[in-house]
Amino acid sequence: MQITSQDFKRVSSLKLADPKLQKAMGNAKGKLVVTRAKSILELDNFEEIREAAARIRDFGMQYMDVLLEEWERNATAAGTIVHWVESPAEVNAKVIEIARRHKVRKIIKSKSMLGEETDLNHALEQAGLDVRETDLGEYIIQQSGETPSHIIAPAVHKSKDDVADLFAEKHRRRRLTDIAALTHEAREILRPHFLDADMGISGANFIVAETGSTMIVTNEGNGRMTTTMPRVHVAITGIEKIIPTLEDVSMILRLLTRSATGQSISNYLSFTTGPKRDADKDGPAEFHVIIVDAGRTKVLGSDMREALRCIRCGACMNHCPVYQNIGGHAYGWVYPGPIGSILTPAYVGLENAIDLPNAATLCNQCGVVCPVKIPLPDLMRRLREKQVERGLRPWRERAGLRMWAWAATRPGIYALLARIGARIGRLAGGRTGLLKKLPPGASGWTDGRDFPAPTGQTFRDLYAKRTDAGRGGRA
Amino acid sequence: MNARENILKRIRAANGKQGGATTQEREAIVARLRAHTRGPLPSMNWDPLPRFKERCIVMMSTVDQVDSRTQLPQAIAKYLRENSLPVRGICWPEFADLGWAAAGLEFEARPSGGDDKVGVTGAFCAIAENGTLMLLSGEHTHATTSLLPETHIAVVPASRVVRAMEDGWDLLRNERGDMPRQVNFVSGPSRTADIEMTLVMGVHGPFRVHVIVVDQ
Numbered sequence: 001m002q003i004t005s006q007d008f009k010r011v012s013s014l015k016l017a018d019p020k021l022q023k024a025m026g027n028a029k030g031k032l033v034v035t036r037a038k039s040i041l042e043l044d045n046f047e048e049i050r051e052a053a054a055r056i057r058d059f060g061m062q063y064m065d066v067l068l069e070e071w072e073r074n075a076t077a078a079g080t081i082v083h084w085v086e087s088p089a090e091v092n093a094k095v096i097e098i099a100r101r102h103k104v105r106k107i108i109k110s111k112s113m114l115g116e117e118t119d120l121n122h123a124l125e126q127a128g129l130d131v132r133e134t135d136l137g138e139y140i141i142q143q144s145g146e147t148p149s150h151i152i153a154p155a156v157h158k159s160k161d162d163v164a165d166l167f168a169e170k171h172r173r174r175r176l177t178d179i180a181a182l183t184h185e186a187r188e189i190l191r192p193h194f195l196d197a198d199m200g201i202s203g204a205n206f207i208v209a210e211t212g213s214t215m216i217v218t219n220e221g222n223g224r225m226t227t228t229m230p231r232v233h234v235a236i237t238g239i240e241k242i243i244p245t246l247e248d249v250s251m252i253l254r255l256l257t258r259s260a261t262g263q264s265i266s267n268y269l270s271f272t273t274g275p276k277r278d279a280d281k282d283g284p285a286e287f288h289v290i291i292v293d294a295g296r297t298k299v300l301g302s303d304m305r306e307a308l309r310c311i312r313c314g315a316c317m318n319h320c321p322v323y324q325n326i327g328g329h330a331y332g333w334v335y336p337g338p339i340g341s342i343l344t345p346a347y348v349g350l351e352n353a354i355d356l357p358n359a360a361t362l363c364n365q366c367g368v369v370c371p372v373k374i375p376l377p378d379l380m381r382r383l384r385e386k387q388v389e390r391g392l393r394p395w396r397e398r399a400g401l402r403m404w405a406w407a408a409t410r411p412g413i414y415a416l417l418a419r420i421g422a423r424i425g426r427l428a429g430g431r432t433g434l435l436k437k438l439p440p441g442a443s444g445w446t447d448g449r450d451f452p453a454p455t456g457q458t459f460r461d462l463y464a465k466r467t468d469a470g471r472g473g474r475a
Numbered sequence: 476m477n478a479r480e481n482i483l484k485r486i487r488a489a490n491g492k493q494g495g496a497t498t499q500e501r502e503a504i505v506a507r508l509r510a511h512t513r514g515p516l517p518s519m520n521w522d523p524l525p526r527f528k529e530r531c532i533v534m535m536s537t538v539d540q541v542d543s544r545t546q547l548p549q550a551i552a553k554y555l556r557e558n559s560l561p562v563r564g565i566c567w568p569e570f571a572d573l574g575w576a577a578a579g580l581e582f583e584a585r586p587s588g589g590d591d592k593v594g595v596t597g598a599f600c601a602i603a604e605n606g607t608l609m610l611l612s613g614e615h616t617h618a619t620t621s622l623l624p625e626t627h628i629a630v631v632p633a634s635r636v637v638r639a640m641e642d643g644w645d646l647l648r649n650e651r652g653d654m655p656r657q658v659n660f661v662s663g664p665s666r667t668a669d670i671e672m673t674l675v676m677g678v679h680g681p682f683r684v685h686v687i688v689v690d691q
Contacts, residue, residue, distance in 0.1 A: 247513050
């Protein structure tokens with residue numbers, strides 16, 4: 001996916017001023033936070049499971065090579081054709097190669113965030129293939145030519161009226177306004193495609209080493225269709241999705257769906273192991289799994305490693321006061337919110353996503369709700385340090401900090417400058433004692449409010465007086 | 476094979492184990508995979524059958540219970556008529572011998588072609604924790620029967636209701652050994668909340684799931 005994270009500040013300002021988006025985000029925030037909180041209460045040992053889940057994810061990373069080899073051995077034994085690829089471009093090339101070999105014309109696709117990373121749909125269309133997203137949210141996004149704004153609810157930024165206009169235009173049907181009617185219209189439109197598509201493409205929530213399975217978590221049924229109806233099924237998955245056993249997956253699923261949508265369980269949990277068996281009456285004749293690095297090993301060997309624990313529930317963004325107000329598009333790449341502020345710099349380069357680690361108040365709400373205990377604020381803080389170390393911050397900020405450091409290490413000069421500053425501030429404050437506009441560099445602060453002017457005395461002056469008085473009092 | 480070796484090499488380097496896992500480590504990992512150790516489970520202070528029925532309703536399935544298998548056609552006919560649903564459809568071969576005609580129903584034992592309105596399946600087992608059906612794909616257990624029709628009716632013997640997903644895996648290992656092509660855990664009808672976070676039933680899969688527990 002094309003990265004536009006450089007525009008974070010500009011786009012987030014636009015989003016804050018967009019009343020339609022503000023309405024949609026307000027609606028989502030209320031629902032997602034409350035439903036998660038309620039469903040967590042069903043587990044009387046939530047923290048214990050959370051701790052165990054974090055350990056399983058770490059185990060998966062520590063022994064990733066062995067677990068992937070075991071996974072491959074078991075998958076191959078079940079008849080799965082396994083491919084390993086290193087870069088996003090190679091993912092697309094491999095899918096196209098498989099499609100060409102099978103003379104595929106129409107593809108149905110269930111959700112894959114990795115597919116968003118590699119811009120798979122675009123590549124398939126350029127190769128002359130007809131590809132249709134089938135998750136309702138993804139379908140809406142594809143039809144409107146947008147990108148997802150949330151990893152679980154991709155069309156959360158759109159209103160029902162937006163969808164009504166879009167469907168009326170694209171489906172050339174009477175404009176419906178009822179949400180259930182719109183949903184059922186999408187069902188009707190997509191059903192024939194499920195039945196006559198040649199290839200299905202899915203992602204994987206997890207891959208299970210013990211059995212060589214891939215598994216997906218869905219609510220709509222499109223994931224089951226995609227993995228069952230077409231004659232060829234291709235699953236694409238990152239190497240970090242590896243989980244040792246079915247028991248481990250079962251445990252993590254108790255956290256995943258509750259953290260994501262507040263459901264005790266998703267409607268469909270589908271574990272796929274190999275293609276159709278000889279006697280089976282349904283299922284694809286060929287099942288391919290593409291195992292993808294695309295930057296994962298780089299993160300594995302870095303101090304951002306814990307981010308690979310992520311199970312893509314979206315709880316961090318649902319609970320983030322920044323995400324809640326600007327939505328996902330401002331983040332400018334595949335993953336928004338706190339986890340996106342770490343994964344985006346990790347996968348596309350810190351220099352291309354300079355504002356993201358700073359788009360947080362470090363309130364740690366994300367860290368508290370993360371079901372696999374990723375220390376999100378710590379990782380963001382580390383990225384901020386890296387920005388400074390690598391000289392990536394804007395020159396004004398760097399120059400300003402250098403000047404401040406020069407003065408701050410010279411107490412006499414610092415005291416003098418502070419005194420001058422305080423006097424000027426008092427004069428500028430005039431009778432109201434308020435500054436209407438701060439000097440360039442800090443002027444944003446006074447865009448919507450006044451700044452209380454200094455009273456003429458510096459902190460040092462006040463502190464000196466206080467300690468003198470204190471000493472006098474006790475003596 | 477090159478990409479495979481490169482990726483594995485980078486994983487090992489990232490983990491500071493350029494030489495790869497030792498034989499001992501590898502054996503320990505494989506042993507862990509075979510041990511099927513369960514993680515911490517939430518408290519399950521309930522009887523599986525009542526819990527299963529209760530959770531089915533929470534997941535928006537409907538539930539009925541009959542004494543024996545022979546009562547199924549009558550129970551299904553009653554459900555379909557009460558809900559003004561078509562009285563014909565498809566079923567898994569294990570139900571081909573039921574007295575469908577006597578109950579005024581027409582059910583064929585074949586996979587779904589996409590136009591069938593009602594599908595009757597059994598279940599490998601059912602899971603009480605969340606009101607879930609565990610379905611295995613197979614020669615006689617067509618995956619499409621529980622997916623393409625608008626109404627899915629699932630027959631669950633009371634003796635096959637287990638507590639947790641982990642119990643389902645144990646049953647599968649003991650009774651089948653290998654994984655089938657697909658294992659589907661189904662908890663209620665298909666749904667979405669992708670438009671304005673408003674819940675709608677029946678997106679691509681069934682609009683309704685009706686579970687009939689058979690006591691036997």
